[in-house]
Amino acid sequence: MISKKNKLALFNPLSQENPVLVQILGICSTLAVTASLEPAVVMGLSVIVVLALSNVIISLMRNTIPSTIRIIVQLVVVAALVIIVQQFLVAFSYDVSKKLSVFIGLIITNCILMGRLEAFALNNRPWPAFLDGIGNGLGYTIILVIVAFFRELLGSGTLFGFQVIPQWCYDHGYENNGLMILPPMALITCACIIWVHRARNPQLQEK
Amino acid sequence: MTMNKNSNTYQIVYSAILVVLVGTVLALIYMSLKPMQDENIANDKRMQILSALHIAGGDNVKETYEKYIVLDMLVDDKGNVADTTAGVAFNVDMKANSKCDAQSRKLPVLKCKLDDGSTKYVIPVYGAGLWGPIWGFVAVDADGSTVYGANFSHEGETPGLGARIAEEPFQDAFKEKQLFKEGAFKNVEVVKKGQKPSNDGDYVDALTGATITSRGVSDMLAAGLAPYEPFLKKLQEN
Helix, strand or coil: CCCHHHHHHHHHHHCCCCCCCCCCCCHHHHHHCCCCHHHHHHHHHHHHHHHHHHHHHHHHHCCCCCHHHHHHHHHHHHHHHHHHHHHHHHHHCHHHHHHHHHHHHHHHHCHHHHHHHHHCHHHCCHHHHHHHHHHHHHHHHHHHHHHHHHHHHHHHCEECCEECCCHHHHHCCCCCCHHHHCHHHHHHHHHHHHHHHHHHCHHHCCC | CCCCCCCHHHHHHHHHHHHHHHHHHHHHHHHHHHHHHHHHHHHHHHHHHHHHCCCCCCCCHHHHHHHHEEEEEEECCCCCEEECCCCCCCCCCHHHHHHCCCCCCCEEEEEEECCCCCEEEEEEEEEECCCCEEEEEEEEECCCCEEEEEEEEECCCCCCCHHHHHCHHHHHCCCCCECEECCEECCCEEECCCCCCCCCCCEEECCCCCHHHHHHHHHHHHHHHHHHHHHHHHHHHC
16 A cells, blocks of 8 residues: 555655645745634645545546546546535634635645646556645645744734733733734745755755 | 547547536535535624624524524614514625615614613624625614624725724724714714715724725715614614
8 A cells, every 4th residue: 555656655745845845836825824823724634635635536537538628627626626625614614714715716726736636646546646645735734834833923922823922021022023924924934944945955956 | 448538529528527527516515515504604694793792702603692682673764663573684685685776675673682781783784895795783872873883894805904894993993983963864984094074973094005995884884874864863762
């Protein structure tokens, strides 16, 4: 079940081939939903679910899909899955669905999805495709959570909505950094993570 | 079996089957989740109404709502209470209602009894922001003039700009504003800082960078509250 190749499919996207850090895919949603941890985690989970399922479905269909309309077929599958996720969120987690409203719909346009479908699911069997989906979804989620951690901590002084910076800090003149809440700081945080990541993985550095 | 996957027939049949299949699955899921979604949407509306009354919804929004909202009313254009069937005001579809002409328009009011024994009347309003619909609930004191609280929501106003109408600082500004000045109805206007309202009534500062959404709130209140003038006048006489 877990051959060496499958392990690569699952774990490589976490660091060496991280979709956000190395392939620079899915940046738009990384900027948009990382102002606090909760939507970031839900967004990450939603992408994992959609990515894994669409990878499996496309992989199962891969021998029947006419190559001329494969992009359309991929889009139909992804769009259907995204709508299903959205409906489930409205039914079971209404607050989150309100917060994420637009972004869930935008999973359809998340570059990671089409990228993995084209590059992996179309040429691989369902099980490796499933692992690849989980791996890439996790890789994306990890970055989302790291960015959201710093933005929420420095921007609002909270984590998952709970106050973590004690009141006496504020009493002594500490202030939340309002800039962290705004999208530009997500880009800068993300760039800092890429910097650290490249510094630790010299083979990724472009000459 | 060999089939030319790139023949026109294959492609058309393939896409047709795919679309029908996906459509069926989506329809089934939508149907089975609909009751829960409706419940969530109704609870969200209850939450907004309670928020206009400065009441926290808590874990069981429905229970809290039913505790404080004592009567659903439809009033007529003379200010008389026309209908008090349970849920009659809550279930008014404000979107369709706001498009009706003055005659056929329903005027829903929710009567509430707070912990301190005072009575408030919540009036729903509906209007247009910059990108989509905005709506809200205005709670009025039993004197028929003082605004007790307001809650505004929107579908897709710009985050950080127009979306701030749904935040507390803006909504709190409506507290204690008067809908009547010397017996004449003056809806609360939302005006830019430094400007004066056109009707000499009470006003609230507009949001910086959200001119059109602010104007939308102002117009929504003007159009939404004016038909209630007879009803509010009756409250003042009592």
